[in-house]
Structure formats: C-alpha cells, structure tokens
Amino acid sequence: MSAPLSLGSALREMGLAALRWLAGWWRIVLLGAEILALVFSPASYRGERRASLLHQIYRATAPSLLWFTVLTSLLSLVLIRIVVVTARSYGLSQYALEMVVRVLVLELIPLIATLFVAVRYSVPRATDLYEGRAAGGLTAPGSPAPGVLASDLLPSVLAGMVAVLTLAALSCLVSLVLAYLTVYGFSSAAFMSYTRIVGHVFNPAVTLILCLKTLFFSLAVSLVPISVALREPPRPLSRTSLELQGLIRMFVVLLAVEVASLVGNYY
Amino acid sequence: MATSDPTPPPTPPQAAQASVRNMEAKAVLLLAFMLALLVGAALYLLYARGAFEQTQRLVLITDDSQGAAVGMDLTFSGFPIGRVRRIELAEDGKARILVDVAREDAHWLRQSSVFTLEHGLVGGARLRAFTGMLTDPPLEDGAVRPALRGDVSEEIPLLVASAREVVMNLAAITAQHAALRTSLSSLQTTMEHLNSERGALRVLMGNETDARKIVTALDRTNALLARLDGLTARADAQVFGPDGVMSDTQATVRQLKALLGEARDSLQQVNAVLKEAQAIGANTREATADLGTLRAEAENSLRKVQGLVDEINRKWPFARDTELKLP
Numbered sequence: 085m086s087a088p089l090s091l092g093s094a095l096r097e098m099g100l101a102a103l104r105w106l107a108g109w110w111r112i113v114l115l116g117a118e119i120l121a122l123v124f125s126p127a128s129y130r131g132e133r134r135a136s137l138l139h140q141i142y143r144a145t146a147p148s149l150l151w152f153t154v155l156t157s158l159l160s161l162v163l164i165r166i167v168v169v170t171a172r173s174y175g176l177s178q179y180a181l182e183m184v185v186r187v188l189v190l191e192l193i194p195l196i197a198t199l200f201v202a203v204r205y206s207v208p209r210a211t212d213l214y215e216g217r218a219a220g221g222l223t224a225p226g227s228p229a230p231g232v233l234a235s236d237l238l239p240s241v242l243a244g245m246v247a248v249l250t251l252a253a254l255s256c257l258v259s260l261v262l263a264y265l266t267v268y269g270f271s272s273a274a275f276m277s278y279t280r281i282v283g284h285v286f287n288p289a290v291t292l293i294l295c296l297k298t299l300f301f302s303l304a305v306s307l308v309p310i311s312v313a314l315r316e317p318p319r320p321l322s323r324t325s326l327e328l329q330g331l332i333r334m335f336v337v338l339l340a341v342e343v344a345s346l347v348g349n350y351y
Numbered sequence: 352m353a354t355s356d357p358t359p360p361p362t363p364p365q366a367a368q369a370s371v372r373n374m375e376a377k378a379v380l381l382l383a384f385m386l387a388l389l390v391g392a393a394l395y396l397l398y399a400r401g402a403f404e405q406t407q408r409l410v411l412i413t414d415d416s417q418g419a420a421v422g423m424d425l426t427f428s429g430f431p432i433g434r435v436r437r438i439e440l441a442e443d444g445k446a447r448i449l450v451d452v453a454r455e456d457a458h459w460l461r462q463s464s465v466f467t468l469e470h471g472l473v474g475g476a477r478l479r480a481f482t483g484m485l486t487d488p489p490l491e492d493g494a495v496r497p498a499l500r501g502d503v504s505e506e507i508p509l510l511v512a513s514a515r516e517v518v519m520n521l522a523a524i525t526a527q528h529a530a531l532r533t534s535l536s537s538l539q540t541t542m543e544h545l546n547s548e549r550g551a552l553r554v555l556m557g558n559e560t561d562a563r564k565i566v567t568a569l570d571r572t573n574a575l576l577a578r579l580d581g582l583t584a585r586a587d588a589q590v591f592g593p594d595g596v597m598s599d600t601q602a603t604v605r606q607l608k609a610l611l612g613e614a615r616d617s618l619q620q621v622n623a624v625l626k627e628a629q630a631i632g633a634n635t636r637e638a639t640a641d642l643g644t645l646r647a648e649a650e651n652s653l654r655k656v657q658g659l660v661d662e663i664n665r666k667w668p669f670a671r672d673t674e675l676k677l678p
Binding site: 135138141142146246253254257277279280282283284287291 | 374375377378379381382384385388389392395396398399400401421422424431
C-alpha cells in the first residue's frame with residue numbers, strides 16, 4: 085500500500101506537468117523555426133534532399149487525391165442537396181447557394197482535408213520517424229542533426245503541407261462545380277450570377293482568413309505529430325503513447341485555428 | 352543547437368522510389384497541379400469580385416445606411432449591375448454609399464433613375480435601381496443621387512396603428528347609437544312609407560296634405576292641356592286652312608318674285624348705259640391729253656412770236672428811244 089500523496093507533492097506534480105506541457109509546445113515552436121529556416125535555404129532542395137522531398141510529396145498526395153476527391157464529392161452532394169431542398173421548402177432558395185459555399189468551402193472541406201492528411205500521412209510518418217528514433221537508440225530528448233532535419237523532417241513537413249493544400253483546393257473546386265450543377269443543372273446560363281454569389285462570399289477578409297486558416301491547418305498537421313515523435317522525451321509512466329500525444333496537441337492547434345477563423349469571419 | 356545527439360536514421364527513399372516509375376516527374380506534376388489550382392482559384396475570385404471589369408462611380412446619399420454593406424449588389428430588374436465599394440459619412444451627417452456600376456450595364460441607369468435601399472423581413476437589405484424613362488440621357492460618371500429608404504419592419508408599427516384606427520372607426524360606426532345604425536332605421540321607415548299609397552309623393556313632400564295638393568295640381572294640369580289641344584286645332588285651321596295666312600303669303604311671294612325679275616331687267620339696262628358713259632369718259636380723257644399738247648405748242652409759238660416782235664422793236668427804224676432823260 086502506498087501512502088496517500090500529500091497536497092504539496094500533488095501541487096508539485098501538477099506544476100511539473102504544466103512545465104512539461106509548455107516545454108513540449110516550446111519544442112514544437114523551435115522545430116518549426118528550424119524547418120522554416122531550412123525552407124528558405126537553397127541547399128535543402130539539392131541532390132538527395134530534392135529526391136527525398138519529391139518522394140514525400142508524391143507519397144503524401146498522390147495515393148489520396150482521387151478517392152479523397154470522390155469522398156468529398158459524395159459528402160458535398162449530400163450536404164448541398166439537404167441545404168438546397170431545405171432552403172427551398174422555406175422559400176429561401178436565394179440564400180441556399182451562399183450557405184452551401186460558406187459551409188462547404190470555407191468551413192468543412194479545409195478541416196476534412198487536414199484531418200484526412202493527418203490520418204493518412206502525418207501520423208504514420210511520425211510513427212515511422214519515432215521507430216527510426218527508437219531503433220537508433222535515442223532515449224533522451226534532443227534535436228536531430230541538421231542533416232536529418234533537411235533530408236527527412238523538412239520533406240515530411242512540406243509534403244504534409246502540399247497534400248493539405250492540394251486536397252483542399254481540389255475538393256473546394258469540385259464542391260463549387262457540384263453546387264452549380266445541383267442548383268442549375270447542365271447549363272451555362274447561370275454562370276455569371278453564380279460567379280457573383282461566389283464573389284459575394286469571398287470578400288477580401290474572408291479570403292484572407294481562409295488562406296491563413298488552411299496554411300495554419302497544414303502547418304499544424306505536418307509539424308505537430310512529427311515534432312512530438314522526435315522531440316518529446318519518452319515517459320515510461322505515461323499511459324498515452326507519443327502518437328496519441330501528438331494527435332492531441334495537433335487537435336488543440338486545429339481547434340485554436342478554427343476558433344480564430346470563426347471569430348474572424350463571423351464577429 | 353546540439354549536434355552530438357544520436358539521430359534517427361534517415362529513411363532511404365530509394366527503396367520506395369523504385370516501386371514508382373518516374374516518381375520525381377509525377378511529384379513535379381503534382382506541384383504544378385497544386386500551383387495551377389491555387390492560381391486559377393485566385394484569378395477566378397478576382398474575376399468574381401469584379402477586378403477585371405470597367406466601372407463607373409455612382410454615389411447614393413441616404414440618411415441611414417443601416418443594412419448597406421460593402422460588396423452588396425445594386426440590382427436593376429433583379430439583375431445585379433453594380434457593387435457597393437465603400438460607405439462613408441459625409442460632412443452633413445448623411446451616409447454616402449459609393450457604388451461601382453459596370454460600364455456595360457450603366458446604360459440602364461438614366462438621369463431620371465430612382466434608387467432605393469429596402470429592408471425585407473427576411474434577409475439583408477437590397478439596393479435597387481428603377482428607370483422609368485429609358486430614353487432619358489444616361490447617368491454620368493460620379494453622379495450623386497438620393498437613395499430612398501423602404502423598411503418593411505419600420506412600416507409594421509405604422510401599419511398596425513392604421514389598422515387599429517380602421518377597426519376603431521368600424522366599431523364606432525356599428526355601435527348601438529351610431530349614425531349608421533340611426534340612418535339605417537330611418538331608411539327602413541322611409542321604405543315603409545314608400546310601400547304605402549302615394550308613398551313616393553309622401554316621402555318627397557313630407558306629409559299627406561302636400562301630397563294631395565300635388566295630385567290636385569296634376570289633375571288641373573291635365574284639364575289645361577285638353578284646352579290647349581283645342582286651341583291648337585283652331586290656330587292650325589286659321590294658319591294652314593284654304594283661306595289661311597299661309598295661302599296669302601304664298602301669293603305675295605309669287606308677286607315679289609315677278610317684281611324681282613323686272614328689277615333685274617332694269618338693272619341690266621342701267622348697266623349698258625353705264626358702259627356707254629364709261630366709253631365717253633375714256634374719249635374725253637384722251638381729248639384732254641391732246642389739248643394739253645396743243646396748248647403747249649401754242650404757248651411755244653406765242654413765245655417765238657413775242658421774241659420776234661422784241662427783236663424787230665430793238666432794230667431801227669422801229670427802235671424806240673428807251674433812254675430816260677432827266678430834266
């Protein structure tokens with residue numbers, strides 16, 4: 085039987101946990117800064133590193149492109165139909181298209197693309213890197229060598245970002261086309277009015293917020309799991325694995341970005 | 352940065368690359384596809400926002416810009432022809448709504464166009480343009496026009512107040528001692544009078560005595576008319592009978608016609624005499640002209656004779672001593 089913990093030791097444990105939590109965020113920010121420095125370094129795109137970067141981009145994007153587009157098309161069709169029919173039944177069909185564009189393009193599709201890339205690429209890639217780290221006998225926290233940063237981490241992070249941007253852009257385009265076809269059918273007569281509605285929705289502030297949101301989503305989904313897998317010190321007593329910790333931190337960042345974008349768009 | 356830490360071994364891409372042919376080219380294609388998507392989206396949004404269209408400026412002045420928003424459409428017959436670019440407060444405290452109207456649609460706006468800012472019960476405000484006279488001169492660039500406000504939600508309290516007033520008026524009209532109810536009862540009494548004997552006359556005159564007087568007057572008028580009928584028959588016989596006034600008149604007319612014929616003949620003879628006199632007058636005028644010439648010639652001859660006599664007198668032996676000798 086262990087003795088009950090005293091209040092002081094409990095507080096010390098909480099303080100240490102908070103410090104570890106903050107240190108984890110600091111390590112993520114530090115790795116992000118290092119990656120950013122490498123992004124602007126021409127040496128990161130030469131020889132083997134260039135091949136590795138292109139390989140990761142292909143691996144992150146190409147296998148998911150087709151069936152993610154099909155998946156989001158089906159989801160978009162269902163949502164567009166629901167919104168248009170409901171709006172029509174209330175006599176508000178003039179607002180249906182604007183609502184569809186807002187719900188799908190501004191809110192849902194960037195988030196879905198981000199989560200999809202996280203599940204399909206970033207988290208498995210982080211696991212790969214963590215296994216590599218474990219196989220290398222790394223037991224203490226620390227930064228990888230600059231060569232490893234440029235040849236392995238930078239391609240992974242950039243590949244994740246490219247995958248999010250490509251999937252989100254393609255799915256948004258497909259959703260816009262599907263919304264047009266659902267409402268107007270196969271006719272080009274309403275293209276100008278539809279374009280005007282899209283122009284209404286995408287005013288400069290909304291467009292800027294969408295771009296920033298997608299950029300930060302892609303950065304979070306690419307950087308956070310890999311950073312946690314490589315930089316977080318292993319905690320044998322912890323019941324959560326490093327992958328799960330990375331996912332939790334990633335969701336926290338995504339939530340913060342989403343809330344900030346909602347505040348920017350609707351307040 | 353610590354570089355002495357053990358590092359994870361980099362994942363060799365060669366093994367994975369070997370399973371995909373031309374992986375680098377495909378990756379470059381993917382990047383190009385992504386860039387094309389992003390650039391295309393940016394260009395489409397610029398086009399949708401009207402960045403590439405020629406516009407002219409229209410300034411709408413209103414006392415309250417509530418509901419107007421940057422980016423909202425100005426519609427004409429339901430078609431968007433312009434966008435609100437800016438909303439500002441003028442120095443006189445009124446709101447200035449700056450609208451960019453596409454040049455290709457600007458011909459729908461004329462000098463006599465009217466602009467309204469309407470608020471519906473559902474949805475946002477709508478900025479609409481109405482043009483009654485499409486033959487008016489077109490609206491110039493930078494024109495300033497008032498925007499009339501039509502707010503349904505503002506109208507509702509007025510509408511309710513008006514409806515309440517109408518209902519109260521109706522209640523007052525249909526009340527127990529209201530004028531309408533009294534009028535209806537009076538009308539009912541009048542209708543009962545109308546249905547009785549000599550009802551209409553009684554309603555018109557107000558009492559039975561006057562109605563009887565009217566009937567009596569009518570009887571007397573009938574008798575008078577009968578007498579007038581006989582009088583007319585007698586007058587007819589005197590005027591149009593065999594020895595009536597009309598026969599004498601006809602004979603007189605015939606005599607007058609004969610007299611007029613004779614007078615016409617006399618006038619023709621007088622006309623001939625006048626023509627003769629006219630000819631004589633013309634001859635006399637010619638003779639008078641000849642006499643003038645003759646007189647001029649005689650005067651000329653006389654002057655010559657006078658000159659000759661004077662000449663002879665100056666000459667000797669007939670010359671007279673014209674010298675005056677003083678004593």
